[in-house]
Amino acid sequence: MVADAIIVGAGACGLMCAVQAGYLGKKVLLLEKNKQPGAKILISGGGRCNYTNLFTTAEQFISANPHFIKYALGRWTVEDTISFFELNGIPGAEKTLGQLFPANGNAKDVVRLFTRLCADFGQEIRCGAEVKDIRPLEQGFEVEYEKDGRLDTVSSPKVVIASGGLPIPKMGASDFALRWGRKQALKIVETAPALVPLTITGKDESWYAQLSGNSVFASVGNERIDFEENVLFTHWGLSGPAVLQISSYWRRGETISLNLLPGKDIVPLLEQERKSNGGTLLAAFLQRFVTRRFSEALGKFLPLSKTVAALTKEEINRVYDTIHRFTVKPAGDKGYDKAEVMRGGIDTNELWPKTLACRKIPGLYFGGECVDVTGWLGGYNFQWAWASGFLIAQDL
Incomplete structure (x- = not known):
């Protein structure tokens, strides 16, 4: 077992999950398909990263279960997001309609913050590692991934799938969560491009x-x-x-x-x-x-x-x-080439709302965009990513 948990995807949810796990003394391994972490963070808000919205409530999210997100937003609030970034040297500035951007920086500073904190906590980010399969074991999971043309496997007691959705294929968009979920007979809410x-x-x-x-x-x-x-x-x-x-x-x-x-x-x-x-x-x-x-x-x-x-x-x-x-x-x-997010995803009825753990597969979690929770334009999807990453970390 290489770590307390393996996180599939080093995007907003995966990175926040890794950092919050670090605060709790847990070691994680992040497997990221792209050559660098936070690819979609870097292009968000025109490269400035509108990392939350002051007006966030459950009303700004689309889901087959509109009440599902309420617990997560209550556990990790907008105030928590603002404090997290301020305490780590990124104060926010409101631009329009409640959107908060780094006051003196941009999206690169946000990604650098997460990679620095991961390094401080000893969390490993393995880039260029595309996960091919996750196999449940008697105890824990075996994760198979490809890196530099070679297949390898790692094992861990818990796995977090935060591999994002289908938008912007050139940025490494992945349907892994959906494909693997279907293989496990998990319900999937029909997906479609959103904010497009x-x-x-x-x-x-x-x-x-x-x-x-x-x-x-x-x-x-x-x-x-x-x-x-x-x-x-x-x-x-x-x-x-x-x-x-x-x-x-x-x-x-x-x-x-x-x-x-x-x-x-x-x-x-x-x-x-x-x-x-x-x-x-x-x-x-x-x-x-x-x-x-x-x-x-x-x-x-x-x-x-x-x-x-x-x-x-x-x-x-x-x-x-x-x-x-x-x-x-x-x-x-x-289409997905121009969409900012994906609508639909892993059915929230498959997850425990207080932990985002999969009801059918103990030790497995889904967070971020691959879940059937889609926010409005303007920082709302980031707030869901941070909140879901935080929530999962508490249960690792």
């Missing part, structure tokens, strides 16, 4: 393409939820924070609705303009709220060359629907 741009094809494709590069603050929603943030038009569809957020709640074949003027009502504004300057062209009126290119594109739906005073009641209603209820039917999404 949406694509538009067919007859509307060219209309969106002409707006490529335009960004507009909007409310984007469906019958389940809506988000107010920027929407970015691209040559293939829609992106930007609001679209990434709604993508986690969108299902193929559904529509989403854009309110291009949230918090306002375009009709009273039109009436006010009609009284004060009825000769204003509708095109010029709309350019007070959106870019010229965007207002010109709306000519497909609206009579831009008419004056405000000349608009009929039907046309005013059409202006309202276009501005406040702009309906979009995405063809699909950009």
Whole structure:
């Protein structure tokens, strides 16, 4: 037995688990497929790493069991995350919507912190080691992995699977947790890309393409939820924070609705303009709220060359629907190459919520992205990673 536990994956959850185990005097071995630990940490937040969110509650997470995460968030809170980083020389700074970033550093500093603490505790991180199989023994587990073209095995009383999910294959994304879970007859909640741009094809494709590069603050929603943030038009569809957020709640074949003027009502504004300057062209009126290119594109739906005073009641209603209820039917999404996280994963009913131990396989744990817990954009998924890593470490 090489250690008290073997951790599969040296991402956010695996690294936090190793460090917290170190505080408790436990020795672990991390097996990481990539050539360096924390690959997704390094690209998060544009390389700045939005490592938590001040507004974190269970409401910002998607799961077949929405109550599952509550215990973990209560045991390792946002305050715990802030204190952990501050005590280790990384104070936080809030940017927007509760997102905390390193005040004087970036994602590299976050990874360096974890690797330094692992070294201080004597935790070994073995990189370039791709786990091929985990075999339960009478006591503990045998883990088979490949490194430098050679197969090797290590044994341990406990194993933590924190191997992440399917997004960003070029960053070493792995389906190991899902494949191995299915082999063990564990239930898997259907997976799909989440926090991902949406694509538009067919007859509307060219209309969106002409707006490529335009960004507009909007409310984007469906019958389940809506988000107010920027929407970015691209040559293939829609992106930007609001679209990434709604993508986690969108299902193929559904529509989403854009309110291009949230918090306002375009009709009273039109009436006010009609009284004060009825000769204003509708095109010029709309350019007070959106870019010229965007207002010109709306000519497909609206009579831009008419004056405000000349608009009929039907046309005013059409202006309202276009501005406040702009309906979009995405063809699909950009897939795991562009997704930030994976929706679905190991069914939470397979795990004990207080330890994240597998109910059917004693000594085995699942944490982080491979579990059916998916957070919103903006640091929430990191908070789940830290919390799940902490929780598992307490039981090793």
